[in-house]
Amino acid sequence: MxxxxxxxxxxxxxxxxxxxxxxxxxxxxxxxxxxxxxxxxxxxxxxxxxxxxxxxxxxxxxxxxxxxxxxxxTGHDFDAGLSPRDRAVSRAFIRMAEEHIYFHQMQDRWGDDANWAVIRQEYFGFLPALIRGMVTRKLRKDVLGMVHKMGLGRMTVEQRLARVEPDFVAIAAQLNERAFLFGDTPTAADASVGAILGGVMAAPVPTPLSRRVAQDAVLSAYVKRCAAAMD
Ligand SMILES: N[C@@H](CCC(=O)N[C@@H](CS)C(=O)NCC(=O)O)C(=O)O
CATH class of the missing domain: 3.40.30.10 (Glutaredoxin)
Known part of the structure; x- marks a missing residue:
């Protein structure tokens, strides 16, 4: 097992x-x-x-x-039935979600003070109160420092939204009224893109980014479909 x-x-x-x-x-x-x-x-x-x-x-x-x-x-092909070209596109969508959209979610969770207050308790509530403040301050500084070095952390919220917008448009276009990114059944790309978009939408305190996904009929329905398929 x-x-x-x-x-x-x-x-x-x-x-x-x-x-x-x-x-x-x-x-x-x-x-x-x-x-x-x-x-x-x-x-x-x-x-x-x-x-x-x-x-x-x-x-x-x-x-x-x-x-x-x-x-x-060990035997499972997540992209069974996909052409070599679709497999290539799948790889690009996975990278886009994991190496770009994910960091916007990170900035939302760790950078936004209202979200951080919830995250701090949810993620680190298990730490003894005596050291929690010190440990979480350092972790937050490290995470935000990393996103700052990447450049994303230097942008205003509006600039970040503009930066990630074409990714959302690409996902909606790839869905093209299908249930999942490559058809009626989930493939490897859905496991990445669905999970990352789900994480964006699930900000404990709504942000402009989480609202952007939640208020998009195509993307929010897709996130819910992915979650249901995983259940
Ligand atoms: N490329 C890795 C990314 C994993 C990752 O970034 N995990 C984060 C949580 S979302 C983590 O473990 N963070 C804790 C840490 O860096 O100390 C993967 O695909 O598994």
């Missing part, structure tokens, strides 16, 4: 972490027996991040992309 090491569920999502949500969905799609084990400490994992999976022989495989590769190596 595979064990998925994941951050806990929250904000109506399989996990606070969209990458853990993605991994959970990939496991479900692959029909292998698995169980989840929630943890608050990614430092114990080989890459210091979650998700990771533990195999019966004790091997730990970190990173949602490696988890996908493992599940594919």
């Amino acid at each position: 595979i064990t998925l090491y994941t951050f806990a569920s929250g904000f109506g999502q399989f996990s606070y972490s969209p990458f853990c949500t993605k991994a959970g969905w990939l496991l479900k799609l692959s029909n292998v027996p698995w169980q989840r084990q929630d943890t608050t400490d990614p430092r114990k994992m080989p890459l210091g991040k979650l998700p990771a999976i533990g195999l019966a022989d004790g091997t730990i495989i970190p990173d949602s992309d490696n988890i996908r590769a493992y599940l594919e190596k």
